[in-house]
Amino acid sequence: MTRRYVKVYPRFERFYHWGQALLIFVLFFTGLGVAGLHALVPYGLAVTVHTIAAVLLLVLWVFATFWHFTTGDWLHYLPTTKGLFNVARYYAYGVFRGEEHPFNKRFWAKNNPLQALTYVFLKAVLFPAIWITGILYLTYSFWDHVAAANLWLGWVAVIHALAAFTLAAFVIVHVYLLTLGHTFRDHVRPMITGYDIVDLSPEEEAYLAHDQMKRLGPVAGGHH
């Protein structure tokens, strides 16, 4: 095993991550306005921005989904119970005792098991809940003739809002967890530069050195 800097977040993934972050922030902010929880932007503008941002996010998600499957990156999100308990135990207990984070990134596992589980929940449950209800909401005029359409729309809005608040809660925890283990900057940097410290097997190192020289960074020193 060698610990080396490896480009684990290619350019598209970083663009996807930050684009999604920005759009989710804009959507949450304008969504709160549409729900009547603030009036910091005019209502019509909030609806306009919310709609346009939603369409942009949908387009981004289409590309991201395509990217995940064509690059095989989806494998990083396969949930596993292996090591899951250790990570959970670390957050609930170990971190208070100054323990090391029990998870080291590997070339084919850049997410820790709890991350993978969370992201699967995000991508397979929360995101679909929000985009399916969002599209239903946006296209209400195409189905408003069905019986009790407005009642259904009310429930569509309920699910949409609950998913949105859950997502906001995720973002809070997500940002907070950046302060755990490494420093906040150490956590954010890989999502900007693309390079993170990864445990490489000799075979993986040889493969990268031979075929993916650009992805291979310097040997990482120090702790962890």
Added chain:
Amino acid sequence: MHRTWLFVRRFLMGLALLAGSLLLPAAAEEATTPGGAAAVSAATAIPPPPAIVTASGAAANPLKPRIIKGTADHSKFDILKKPFASGPEVTAACLTCHTEASKQVMGSIHYSWTFDNKATGQKLGKRYTLNSFCGNVGANEPRCTSCHAGYNFTDVRLGPPQNETAVDCLVCHDTSGQYAKLDNAAGNPALAPVPEKAKTITGALAKPSNLTAAALSVGGPRLENCGQCHFNGGGGDNVKHGDLSSALYAADTHVDVHMASKDNHGQGMMCSTCHKQEAHQWHGSRYAPTAAQAPDRHKPGAPRTASTCESCHGNTPHKGESVVGMKLNDHTDRVACQTCHIPTFAKGGVATKTLWDWSTAGKLKDGKPIQEDGYHQGNGKPRDTYLSTKGTFAWGEEVKPHYAWFNGTTHYVTDSDVIDPKQPLAMNWIDGAANDPASRIHPFKLMHGKQAYDTELNHLLYNQVYGPKTDTAFWTNFSYDKSLKAAMDYMGKPYSGKYGFVETTMLWPITHMVAKKDEALKCTACHAPQGVLASLGGFYMPGREPLSWVNLAGLFLIFATLAGVGIHALGRLISSRRRSKQ
């Protein structure tokens, strides 16, 4: 050869242009000569410019220029160039050419005052309905029928006269502006000698009508023709409807974007621009309005079956390039155009009556009736707040409408309905609900009243107010004991002789006085807590309930997460300090 032909063509064209430029001003001058109603002759060498001609005596009357759209100039008809002694004599002359006109008019609600409501089976129309204003026509005929589109409608029980000359052509078609019906002569105009202090249906002092001048002036109905009755419903300017008043004669785009003149940045429309007719049957009804979204017939030559906003503007009238435009277009199936585009009614300085309390009527001072002018409306005119003849009034201007789901079906209380006098009595009530796809949210004028009812039999009472020569009419004798009994006897209805007053409400659809577009309601007029639709429940509308259970749950989740994260961070801080001490 070709070049020669081209030259000849150009030469001829130049000649024609020269001739045109010389002759056109002359033709235009001729066309605007005062008194020369349609002075443009078909024989004129140059086709006339759009035949804008002033009505005869343009300097003397305040009427706008009229446009002859038809092919007949009535000022040239010999049969009209003679003295007429009465309205029916004029009608007889009209009928010599317009053979079917009276039959058509007599079949219309303007004449029959009868409307069979297919949706409810009710027989409605002024002959039958009771309202929160004057109450009833019966026993008050020569006064109430002064606005009838005919002559000598003297008994509401029998219905209007059925002879064809009893139709009043001039009230709608006079453009001379000096034909006026008296306010108490069953539809007959003021003719010489006019009784002293006689008034017309607009409340103006009556002057003798020149029937010949009126007959020679006939044209399509203008604002003034419709307005003399419809602006004065309920006995005065804008009393009844709230959205139909004399303010429309000189409207600006705040008052009415359609009827404001083009000089005033409006469209200069008349009533008949929207209210189309076939065989004298007019589109547009208060009894059975087209409340659901009308089919989008916004295509060339498409038939028009209603005088709705959509008849001209279609179902997607907002500019669809923007998200807001698209969203607004999505609203049109559930929200009537009027709801947003008529944010207030009774505009332009003319108030509408919002309360009419008959129970206080009859107080006298030194044996004489009292008048109190307690309201001064925007145009400076006082409006009465108490009359011994009518009771107590309240007035409103720039009134915010009452909003309700409406599918076009309106029910009216009848003279035989048993009422609950402890509850405010709805003189009419409407059908409609959020879950009814045929309903849309509409604006209404909500009228309040207090009206006489039979305290034993619990039904509404007819009242005889008018009858200067009777010893029963209220306006003459100020005795409800006499006037109610006289009216009930006249109508042949049972009456115990004991009366009281019940609070009433009445809904009047608001559809005129469309404001210019930047005055339309904004999103947050409704999409906000306590918006204008606060009283309408039972449907989802974003933004109206910020503290809904969903939002509260969501906010709780966020605060709980923040608290959890905070406690976790605090725990780390404390534990790391403890470790560094060790």
